[in-house]
Amino acid sequence: SQQGEEDPQALSIQEGENATMNCSYKTSINNLQWYRQNSGRGLVHLILIRSNEREKHSGRLRVTLDTSKKSSSLLITASRAADTASYFCATDAITAGNKLTFGGGTRVLVKP
Amino acid sequence: SQTIHQWPATLVQPVGSPLSLECTVEGTSNPNLYWYRQAAGRGLQLLFYSVGIGQISSEVPQNLSASRPQDRQFILSSKKLLLSDSGFYLCAWSEVKSAQYFGPGTRLTVL
Numbered sequence: 001s002q003q004g005e006e007d008p009q010a011l012s013i014q015e016g017e018n019a020t021m022n023c024s025y026k027t028s029i030n031n032l033q034w035y036r037q038n039s040g041r042g043l044v045h046l047i048l049i050r051s052n053e054r055e056k057h058s059g060r061l062r063v064t065l066d067t068s069k070k071s072s073s074l075l076i077t078a079s080r081a082a083d084t085a086s087y088f089c090a091t092d093a094i095t096a097g098n099k100l101t102f103g104g105g106t107r108v109l110v111k112p
Numbered sequence: 113s114q115t116i117h118q119w120p121a122t123l124v125q126p127v128g129s130p131l132s133l134e135c136t137v138e139g140t141s142n143p144n145l146y147w148y149r150q151a152a153g154r155g156l157q158l159l160f161y162s163v164g165i166g167q168i169s170s171e172v173p174q175n176l177s178a179s180r181p182q183d184r185q186f187i188l189s190s191k192k193l194l195l196s197d198s199g200f201y202l203c204a205w206s207e208v209k210s211a212q213y214f215g216p217g218t219r220l221t222v223l
Binding site: 031033035040041042043044045048088090092098099100101102103104105107110 | 135144146155156158161192209214219
C-alpha cells in the first residue's frame with residue numbers, strides 16, 4: 001500500500017457519535033498531518049503531529065501517533081452534520097525533502 | 113495573513129489544446145509551492161513542487177510542466193492536453209517542514 005493509507009475508506013455515523021479513522025505509513029517521518037476536504041473544495045489543514053509527539057488535541061479533534069506501529073488515528077468527538085467531508089492523512093517522510101505523501105482518504109458522512 | 117488564489121475555478125478544454133493554470137500566494141515570502149492533481153474520489157498526486165524562483169521538481173512524467181516566474185507565482189502548463197489530464201488541480205504553499213495550505217482548486221475537464 002502507499003505511504004499514508006487511511007482506514008476505513010468510508011464511514012457513516014449519526015450526529016453526536018464519535019468518528020475514528022486510522023492511517024498507516026511505511027517510512028520514518030518528521031511529522032504526520034491530517035486534512036479535511038469538503039466536496040469539490042480545497043483541503044483544509046487540521047492538525048500536525050510531530051514524530052516525538054504521541055497525542056494532540058484541537059477542539060473536538062484528537063490525533064494520536066504511534067511511531068513504533070507507524071500508525072495514526074483521528075478521532076472526531078460529538079460529530080456534527082458539518083463534519084461530513086473526506087479526511088486525509090499526509091506524511092512528511094524524513095527522506096522526502098519538502099514533500100507530503102497523501103493517502104486515499106476516508107469519506108465521512110454524518111447523518112442528522 | 114496569508115492567502116492563496118487559483119484560477120480559473122473551472123475549465124473545459126478540447127483534447128490537444130494548451131493549458132495554463134495560475135496560482136498566487138499573498139502574505140508570505142519564499143514559500144514552498146506545490147501542484148497536485150486529484151482524480152474523482154481519490155487522494156492527491158503530487159505533480160510539481162518548488163522551493164524557489166526557477167526551481168521546479170517534477171514528480172511524475174507527463175505532458176504537464178510548471179514554472180515559477182516570481183516568488184509567489186506558480187503556473188501549471190501543457191502544450192497539448194490529453195483526456196487523462198482531466199481532474200481537480202490543487203495548488204498549495206508551505207513554509208519548510210510545516211503544514212501545507214491549499215487553494216480552492218481548478219476543475220479541468222478535457223473533452
